[in-house]
Amino acid sequence: MELNARFRGYLPVVIDVETGGFDRSRHALLQIAIVLLGWEDDQLHPASTHVWDLIPHADMDVEEVSLQVTGIDLNDPDRDAISEGEALQECFRVIRRAVRDAHCQRAIVTAHNGHFDHGFIATGSERNNIKRNPFHPFSVIDTASLAAVAFGHTVLSEACARAGIDFDEENAHDAVYDAEVTAALFCRIVNASGFELPIEWGED
Numbered sequence: 001m002e003l004n005a006r007f008r009g010y011l012p013v014v015i016d017v018e019t020g021g022f023d024r025s026r027h028a029l030l031q032i033a034i035v036l037l038g039w040e041d042d043q044l045h046p047a048s049t050h051v052w053d054l055i056p057h058a059d060m061d062v063e064e065v066s067l068q069v070t071g072i073d074l075n076d077p078d079r080d081a082i083s084e085g086e087a088l089q090e091c092f093r094v095i096r097r098a099v100r101d102a103h104c105q106r107a108i109v110t111a112h113n114g115h116f117d118h119g120f121i122a123t124g125s126e127r128n129n130i131k132r133n134p135f136h137p138f139s140v141i142d143t144a145s146l147a148a149v150a151f152g153h154t155v156l157s158e159a160c161a162r163a164g165i166d167f168d169e170e171n172a173h174d175a176v177y178d179a180e181v182t183a184a185l186f187c188r189i190v191n192a193s194g195f196e197l198p199i200e201w202g203e204d
Contacts, residue, residue, distance in 0.1 A: 003039035004104045006190075011104040012037060012141055013095055014046075014186060016179035017117050018070045020062030024123040028060035029084055030072055032091055032121075033175035035183040036098050044190045046183040050094055051176050052087035053079050057127065070173045085128035088121070095134045107134045112147075112156045112182045114140035143186050150189045156181065163188045 003011070014035040021027030031053055038047035056062050056074065073079065082090075095107050111117040118140050125133045147159035156178070160167040165184050171177040 001042055003037075003044075003102050006039070006044075007104075007108070009105040010108040010136065011095075011099045011102050011106070012110040012186070013098070013107045013135070014110045014179050014183040015117050015121070016111060016175045016182060017120050018066075018072060018173065018175045019120055020056060020060065020066050022116075024119045026061055027066070028056035028062050029054050029087075029120055029124050030056060030062070030066075030070065030074075031175040032087060033179040034091060034095065035179045036094075037183065037187070039102075044187045046180065046187065049176060049180060050091070052091055053081040054084050054087045055081045057084045057124075059127075084124055085130070088124055088128060088130055092130065092132060092134050096132070099134055106136060108136045108139055108141055110141040110143065110182075110186055112143045112178070112185075114142040114144075141186070143182050143189070146189050147185065150192070156185070160185055 014037065016033050017029055018031040019027050019029055031051065033049065033051040035046050036048045036050070038045050062074070067074070099107050109118040109121070118135065121135065122133065144154040144156070148154045151159050151162040153159050153162060157167045157169065157172070160181060163185055165181065165188065167181060168177070
C-alpha cells in the first residue's frame with residue numbers, strides 16, 4: 001500500500017501554530033510549523049520539519065498572556081520573522097510539492113485540536129488573498145480525538161505518556177516541538193491500527 005492509498009488520496013500534514021490569542025478573526029499568527037510524513041514498509045514516520053516565524057499582521061492583536069505562554073519575544077533580533085503572507089505562501093509551496101511527490105490530491109490538516117490550527121490558517125489565507133491553499137477546506141485529522149479513542153485521553157502530554165512518547169513540558173507551546181510530538185503521536189496511532197485497505201482508493 002502507498003501513502004496516497006492509506007488516506008484516500010489525501011496527504012496528512014502535521015501542523016502547529018502559535019498565535020497571539022484564541023480568536024482567529026482578531027489575533028495574529030506568530031509561528032507555523034509543519035511536519036511532513038513518510039511511508040515505508042506500510043509504516044508512517046516523520047520525515048521533515050519546516051518552520052516560519054511571522055511578523056504579526058498589522059490588523060491583528062497580540063495578547064501579552066499569549067506571549068508569556070509561548071515564550072515568543074517579538075523583538076528578538078534573531079527571530080528572523082517574515083510577513084504573514086510570505087510565510088503562508090512559502091508554507092503552501094512546501095506542502096503542494098509534498099502533495100505532488102506523494103501522488104495525492106490535496107493535503108489535510110493533521111493537528112491536536114486541529115480545527116483551531118485549520119481556522120487560523122484558513123483565516124490568514126483569506127486575509128492575504130491567497131487562492132491556492134493546499135488544505136482540505138473543512139476536514140481535519142484531529143489527534144485529540146484519535147488519542148481519546150486510542151489512549152482514553154485528549155490532552156497532548158498525557159496522550160503521549162500513555163503512548164510511550166517522551167513529552168517535555170518546558171518545550172511545549174513551541175510550534176516546532178508541538179508539531180513534532182503530535183506527528184510522533186499520530187504515527188504511533190496509525191501504525192498500531194492494523195488497518196488494511198480492502199480496495200484501491202477511488203474505486204467504487
